[in-house]
Amino acid sequence: MDAAIAHIEELVSTADENTRRELRLRLLNIVNSLEDTNDTFHRFAHCHLGSAVVKIGFDLGLFKSLAESKECVTLEIIAERMGADTSLLELPRQRFIANWLRSFEVVAPIYQAMPSFLQKTNYVTPTDPVDTAWQRAFNTPMHALEWLGKHPDKLARFGDYMASRDGPSRGWLDVYPVQEEFATGDWDNGTSRAVFVNIGVGVGHPCAEFKKKFPHLPGRVVLQDLPHKIEQVPPVSGAESMAHSLFDEQPVKGAKYYFMRGILHNYPDHLAKVLLERVRDAMAPDSALLLDDYVVSEQWPDFYSRSISDLTMLGTFSSQERFEEQWCSLFESAGLRLVKSYPLNDPPTSETVMEVRLK
Numbered sequence: 001m002d003a004a005i006a007h008i009e010e011l012v013s014t015a016d017e018n019t020r021r022e023l024r025l026r027l028l029n030i031v032n033s034l035e036d037t038n039d040t041f042h043r044f045a046h047c048h049l050g051s052a053v054v055k056i057g058f059d060l061g062l063f064k065s066l067a068e069s070k071e072c073v074t075l076e077i078i079a080e081r082m083g084a085d086t087s088l089l090e091l092p093r094q095r096f097i098a099n100w101l102r103s104f105e106v107v108a109p110i111y112q113a114m115p116s117f118l119q120k121t122n123y124v125t126p127t128d129p130v131d132t133a134w135q136r137a138f139n140t141p142m143h144a145l146e147w148l149g150k151h152p153d154k155l156a157r158f159g160d161y162m163a164s165r166d167g168p169s170r171g172w173l174d175v176y177p178v179q180e181e182f183a184t185g186d187w188d189n190g191t192s193r194a195v196f197v198n199i200g201v202g203v204g205h206p207c208a209e210f211k212k213k214f215p216h217l218p219g220r221v222v223l224q225d226l227p228h229k230i231e232q233v234p235p236v237s238g239a240e241s242m243a244h245s246l247f248d249e250q251p252v253k254g255a256k257y258y259f260m261r262g263i264l265h266n267y268p269d270h271l272a273k274v275l276l277e278r279v280r281d282a283m284a285p286d287s288a289l290l291l292d293d294y295v296v297s298e299q300w301p302d303f304y305s306r307s308i309s310d311l312t313m314l315g316t317f318s319s320q321e322r323f324e325e326q327w328c329s330l331f332e333s334a335g336l337r338l339v340k341s342y343p344l345n346d347p348p349t350s351e352t353v354m355e356v357r358l359k
């Protein structure tokens, strides 16, 4: 066994990002298969404990203090600073804080409400986005996004989390061949058409990345979001900000690219179809709709897309994460077709850019 472990440790120490991801998935399967009934029971029974402990760390100011420390600090120093007996965990990074705060304050209540909600609905898959575990969890008749709009502190947590997803790893421009498409020289009609419309921009990175990578491509670059949201999006040099609701007629016609990231998984099929139709009606024959969303991999159904995000979508919006086949029938229902999927990683994690065009 020592030799086997040493071999794995060696692999870990030299692994690049892709190998690490594959290794983690395979080792997790092995670890799970090693559990006995008791282990599995405890893993689920105490899964909220980690969150509670992290909350205590925040309440004590532990992470702030650690982040501000210039040198290594011992457990004793930490305990003295906190006025507490014990402290835990390692240096947090921004991503961790954003993820965690959102999870504890906005997501954990949904999970807690989910069992009684599903019992009430007799375990029929919900399809109404204003009758979900969310409404039970937050004691509101409002849609989750409407409720968040009225609770700026929680909305800010959500925004921090969405922004934290833009880490150093690969993004849509690393996989989608924009350059090749323009190499044909067909895109020569000056600035009359929009070249890139980011619908539901949220934090606004894709437009900025597009402008930075292709500063000289002619055509308007447009950021769209709800009126209250678009006011908060930092302007991108050379791009227009526009108030727009996903359910309204798309005002920018015939753009080269319409881009949506992390939007459609917030909607059950009957509403996602409407949103797709709004874009379809604006598309020209050579337009492409680029959807950066999760495509659950048949081969690598990772825990995040298959469990965490899927259940969060269910409990929040009566929605789900989708396999490629489910995406294809959704596109078909809206008069569109999937041309090609570009997974962001290899072996694929579920985040994928889907190129969708008119049928």
Ligand SMILES: C[S@@+](CC[C@H](N)C(=O)[O-])C[C@H]1O[C@@H](n2cnc3c(N)ncnc32)[C@H](O)[C@@H]1O
Binding pocket: 145, 162, 163, 199, 200, 201, 202, 203, 204, 224, 225, 226, 229, 244, 245, 246, 247, 260, 261, 262, 263, 266
């Ligand atoms: C889940 S966020 C995704 C944000 C961003 N695309 C990203 O990947 O970080 C959904 C975005 O769609 C926007 N949106 C625009 N119109 C909307 C509508 N009618 N209903 C709900 N959200 C809408 C929201 O304000 C929000 O910024």
